[in-house]
Amino acid sequence: MRHTISVLVENKFGVLSRISGLFSGRGYNIESLSVGETIDPQISTMTIVTTGDDQIIEQITKQLNKLIDVIKVTDMTELEHVEREMVLVKIAPRQEDKPEVLNIAEIFRGRIVDSSQKTYTIEITGDEKKIEAFIELMKPMGIKEFVRTGKVAISREGVRKK
Amino acid sequence: MKMTGSEIIIESLRREGVKHIFGYPGGVVLNIFDALYDTKDVQLILTRHEQGAIHAADGYARATGKAGVALVTSGPGATNTVTGIATACMDSIPLVVLSGQVPTMLIGNDAFQEADIVGITRPCTKYNYLVKDVNELSKIIREAFHIATTGRPGPVLIDLPKDVTTAKTEFHWPHIDVRSYKPTYEGNKYMITQSAHLIAKAKKPVIIAGGGVISSGAAKELHEFAELTRIPVAMTLMGLGGFPGTHDLSLGMLGMHGTYYANRTVQDSDLLIAIGMRFDDRVTGKIDAFAPHAKIIHIDIDPTSIRKNVRVDIPIVGDVRRVLTVLNKILKEEIQEQWEEVRKAWLKQVEAWKAERPMTYTWSDEVIKPQFVVEKIYELTKGDAIIATEVGQNQMWAAQFYKYDKPRTWLSSGGLGTMGYGFPAAIGAQLAHPGKLVIDIAGDGSIQMNIQELATAIVNKLPVKVAILNNRYLGMVRQWQELFFNERYSYSHLDVTPDFVEVARAYGALGLRATKPSEVEPVLKEAFRVKKPVFMDFVIDWKEKVFPMVPAGAPIDHMLFEETEKKGEKKLKAVK
Numbered sequence: 227m228r229h230t231i232s233v234l235v236e237n238k239f240g241v242l243s244r245i246s247g248l249f250s251g252r253g254y255n256i257e258s259l260s261v262g263e264t265i266d267p268q269i270s271t272m273t274i275v276t277t278g279d280d281q282i283i284e285q286i287t288k289q290l291n292k293l294i295d296v297i298k299v300t301d302m303t304e305l306e307h308v309e310r311e312m313v314l315v316k317i318a319p320r321q322e323d324k325p326e327v328l329n330i331a332e333i334f335r336g337r338i339v340d341s342s343q344k345t346y347t348i349e350i351t352g353d354e355k356k357i358e359a360f361i362e363l364m365k366p367m368g369i370k371e372f373v374r375t376g377k378v379a380i381s382r383e384g385v386r387k388k
Numbered sequence: 389m390k391m392t393g394s395e396i397i398i399e400s401l402r403r404e405g406v407k408h409i410f411g412y413p414g415g416v417v418l419n420i421f422d423a424l425y426d427t428k429d430v431q432l433i434l435t436r437h438e439q440g441a442i443h444a445a446d447g448y449a450r451a452t453g454k455a456g457v458a459l460v461t462s463g464p465g466a467t468n469t470v471t472g473i474a475t476a477c478m479d480s481i482p483l484v485v486l487s488g489q490v491p492t493m494l495i496g497n498d499a500f501q502e503a504d505i506v507g508i509t510r511p512c513t514k515y516n517y518l519v520k521d522v523n524e525l526s527k528i529i530r531e532a533f534h535i536a537t538t539g540r541p542g543p544v545l546i547d548l549p550k551d552v553t554t555a556k557t558e559f560h561w562p563h564i565d566v567r568s569y570k571p572t573y574e575g576n577k578y579m580i581t582q583s584a585h586l587i588a589k590a591k592k593p594v595i596i597a598g599g600g601v602i603s604s605g606a607a608k609e610l611h612e613f614a615e616l617t618r619i620p621v622a623m624t625l626m627g628l629g630g631f632p633g634t635h636d637l638s639l640g641m642l643g644m645h646g647t648y649y650a651n652r653t654v655q656d657s658d659l660l661i662a663i664g665m666r667f668d669d670r671v672t673g674k675i676d677a678f679a680p681h682a683k684i685i686h687i688d689i690d691p692t693s694i695r696k697n698v699r700v701d702i703p704i705v706g707d708v709r710r711v712l713t714v715l716n717k718i719l720k721e722e723i724q725e726q727w728e729e730v731r732k733a734w735l736k737q738v739e740a741w742k743a744e745r746p747m748t749y750t751w752s753d754e755v756i757k758p759q760f761v762v763e764k765i766y767e768l769t770k771g772d773a774i775i776a777t778e779v780g781q782n783q784m785w786a787a788q789f790y791k792y793d794k795p796r797t798w799l800s801s802g803g804l805g806t807m808g809y810g811f812p813a814a815i816g817a818q819l820a821h822p823g824k825l826v827i828d829i830a831g832d833g834s835i836q837m838n839i840q841e842l843a844t845a846i847v848n849k850l851p852v853k854v855a856i857l858n859n860r861y862l863g864m865v866r867q868w869q870e871l872f873f874n875e876r877y878s879y880s881h882l883d884v885t886p887d888f889v890e891v892a893r894a895y896g897a898l899g900l901r902a903t904k905p906s907e908v909e910p911v912l913k914e915a916f917r918v919k920k921p922v923f924m925d926f927v928i929d930w931k932e933k934v935f936p937m938v939p940a941g942a943p944i945d946h947m948l949f950e951e952t953e954k955k956g957e958k959k960l961k962a963v964k
């Protein structure tokens with residue numbers, strides 16, 4: 227099963243490679259990983275999306291906890307939480323498809339962040355389903371490339387999943 | 389007063405109570421070496437190879453329980469320690485490794501003798517540091533000792549750029565608090581109480597004691613627990629010495645080359661109490677067939693060890709000694725049980741297994757059997773010695789035929805299985821215990837991996853004894869080739885082995901040789917009598933194999949014995 231794991235780490239050099247080394251060294255896979263500072267600049271949050279059965283996920287969270295630079299590990303999948311991801315999609319639509327592209331972008335609450343004679347770059351934020359749906363719709367329109375940030379996740383206050 | 393980085397390193401080591409470090413100099417650590425020149429209370433033991441230094445520090449740590457310290461130069465000096473660091477990491481041995489590094493400005497430039505040792509050792513250290521600022525140096529050293537020696541111990545490396553060792557600052561010795569590192573020491577009381585009830589209900593319980601018993605100093609508590617509840621104790625390779633090998637409840641070692649009765653008892657048990665061990669594949673054999681009827685209580689300080697390989701009914705994360713102390717108390721105060729009575733039938737069964745297949749070998753009048761040498765060592769020392777081993781058959785015979793009654797008297801590379809470990813480890817142990825008899829039980833292959841350390845032993849007057857079980861083969865490899873590769877001895881014959889007696893002499897040590905069984909005892913006696921390093925070359929039966937043996941991947945009660953093997957039954961038969 228797919229898990230989104232949020233890891234609070236000391237904001238030091240080498241931490242990322244300790245974490246990625248843990249996954250590669252034990253054959254666990256990382257689907258996405260995003261890192262950023264928290265309110266305390268000495269601490270970063272990493273959001274890691276990974277898959278595995280219960281035993282593997284238990285090992286992953288324990289192994290993460292064991293790393294000296296890791297302060298806290300939360301398996302978001304066990305909590306009510308909000309997840310978001312951003313994608314930048316560069317599209318080179320045919321002339322006749324341009325209105326449709328803009329239309330879909332609008333429906334997805336996308337923003338045009340760059341445009342040229344031939345291309346639009348559209349920014350979409352949302353959960354994974356939304357991002358994927360958007361990419362699917364854009365595929366026939368001529369996607370040149372897209373870049374995803376990977377997921378970030380935050381727990382919802384005061385609610386526990388049953 | 390301002391101090392240089394090098395002086396700070398030495399002052400910090402002093403404050404950590406370090407008396408000995410093992411090392412080897414080179415360009416970027418010359419400033420540290422220079423500072424050591426005038427230091428009286430911290431002594432450096434110059435080895436002849438950095439691998440020797442790191443294993444010696446490891447042996448020192450295993451024999452004392454304190455962190456072993458090594459100091460090496462950058463690049464090749466640092467990379468030469470990697471095998472030893474990995475060895476210590478696998479066996480949870482506390483080490484602090486100080487490696488030199490090129491000046492901060494040059495890092496990343498492929499400078500002369502630059503190696504990214506922090507990157508290289510990341511997966512085989514408990515933690516590592518690159519010091520970027522001399523003001524952080526003392527704090528980092530203090531943290532390193534704390535991390536290395538607490539929780540599940542392990543090696544910590546500190547990489548020291550040359551400019552950091554020369555920069556000056558005020559010395560301070562700060563209080564440390566690593567907020568992200570808080571090992572759990574106290575076991576969950578509820579879980580411990582549950583365990584006590586499970587123990588009271590069990591009909592066929594067995595204890596498996598691992599290296600955690602030794603690192604947490606829990607031998608006394610384990611002894612009390614086993615005697616109180618009358619539960620037999622099997623030990624992993626790392627656990628030897630954690631419970632007296634001479635005790636009537638001892639089953640000796642379990643696993644691939646474990647005793648018949650240890651493996652039988654574990655497989656038949658209905659409750660397995662795993663203490664400070666991690667269910668290595670050499671212990672469990674085929675994992676699905678391991679202790680099939682047993683409930684499992686697992687006590688370990690490392691939560692990742694629990695449920696990594698086997699299902700567990702009661703997990704207890706905590707320091708083994710503290711958990712056992714609480715458990716013993718609950719058993720005594722809350723559980724009234726006539727343990728003697730309750731265990732009678734089970735212990736009778738265990739005794740029957742012991743009688744059925746004791747640890748034996750076939751005696752010969754002509755040729756020396758390696759097991760006989762180990763037995764003789766035990767007999768002559770009365771078990772009062774520190775035994776180090778190399779890796780291979782020698783290690784297994786040393787585990788099987790010598791009885792370890794006390795913790796920290798058995799030094800062996802369990803997890804990594806590092807040939808070349810034993811001799812330098814013995815040197816480290818001898819330095820820590822000058823009055824003790826320290827013996828490395830070796831193979832003729834392994835001893836050649838760090839034979840140069842004989843010079844270290846000579847120079848430092850460390851009278852280590854090396855008993856080479858010389859079979860002219862990489863014996864354990866040859867054994868597998870005989871059993872599983874149709875006797876195709878591909879590159880396992882050593883063709884030319886040096887004359888170990890002459891080698892010893894060349895270094896200024898004593899060399900002795902025994903070629904007949906009758907010579908074994910006189911050679912050992914002479915070696916133990918003289919006050920200097922000795923190589924004993926025991927020319928043994930090259931055909932001798934380690935039994936019992938569980939083929940890799942088979943259940944641990946599918947054991948091959950000498951006699952089934954002799955009957956030409958090359959196919960490994962199940963006992964049951």
Ligand SMILES: Cc1ncc(C[n+]2csc(CCOP(=O)(O)OP(=O)(O)O)c2C)c(N)n1
Pocket residue numbers: 778779780781782783805806807808830831832833834835857859861862863864865
């Ligand atoms: C550094 C290293 N290289 C290779 C091995 C694989 N290996 C395991 S046992 C063994 C043979 C050891 O031979 P020897 O030291 O003569 O001991 P014996 O088995 O004959 O007692 C080898 C090569 C190892 N354990 N360590």
